Amino acid sequence: MRNLTYATLVALLILAGCYPGGPEFVDELDIAISHYDPDYFDDDLTGTTFEMPDSVVYLKDGKENEDADHSKDGQLLDQIRDHMLANGFNEFVEAEGQEPNLIVAVISITSTQGGYIWNPYPPGYWDWWYWGPGYPGWGWGPGWGYPYYYSYKTGTIVTELGNWDERDEEKETVPSIYHGALNGLLQGSSSYIDARVKQGLDDLFNQAPFDK
């Protein structure tokens, strides 16, 4: 019986050591997720104009990070602009009495202990879709709330498209018709993260509703 006990223990230890490990590299945890309003994208969007923001909004640990490094803003916004143009939208050119059809918001969320919430099962799924009070500092701008996040060391880049044509001037809100998010662990060199962001944006804009 003693031999049997030893054999069982050894077998259990070996099997425990063999438990499958999952991802091995940081970029294997990267995901791109999007959500959109089909009613908007079912329409013919030929000639639809969009306006890019001047800069990226940074949130850290749930608050706006006013000390954020904006040196990568141009690179990130250019990539998003290129994708919008490649998908047939026209960049808005300011002119007297003209308004863009869409406005773009780009939000970078980092947390030393945070991760962006994506829970595909009710009731969590729609959390990010709830409109909150107007974003501080935007003045007249999109009225959506922050995406929720939980504690983990992650980074998320959110691209929102707001339907400026349908803005509510009284409430000062803009309905969002598209929400795309890249999420992953904030680890690796700057160039490694840049490459992952670029790949993530490519993935995001290959998804519906742009893959028509």
Place this chain on the structure above:
Amino acid sequence: MKKMKTYKAIFILVLFALGLGVNAQNKTNAYYTMGIPMSDTKDYISKTSFRGAALEFEHLVKDNVGVGILVGWNTFYESLSKDTYPLSNINETVNGAITGKQYRYLNMVPMLATGKYYFTDEDQPIRPFAGLGVGTYYIEQKTDMGLYSDREKSWHFGLAPKAGVLIPLNYAVSVSVAIDYNIAFKTSKIDQQNWLGINVGFSWDY
């Protein structure tokens, strides 16, 4: 003299107990188990599981008939290449998609009452047997994507017909090779799971 009688009585009791033990004929079977996914299990994870073990305690109620209890464990795992999945797979009302690598896990823990019939006597060089396990399967299904994990756990009623052979090495130890077909019926959380188990191990008689 009285002490001597006591020793004698104890000796007789021990002999009697040992005799009972020999007559009772218990077996312990320890298996390394592989699992080949079938049906719905294969739809979710197509790769064979090489991670598994089972332990069975068996009591021979007749020379050729054993009843017992089996507890096992098999982990199925597959990592899927990066791909894009529509969110409507998760919720029909949601429009969108998710792109990333997916990691799928299935942990199966059968806890079965077993019955076996041995077609030959124990003094034969090969002892084919057939049997059936009936009981419950604890199953945990986990899908990881990015930093997110979807996990379902449930208890399933299930059964496992089994066939195999014992190859005695000596009076107390045999090599045991068996296959079983595990059927864990559907629950509200997890679909029916099926897999073919290949079991290789040892059987101890005592």
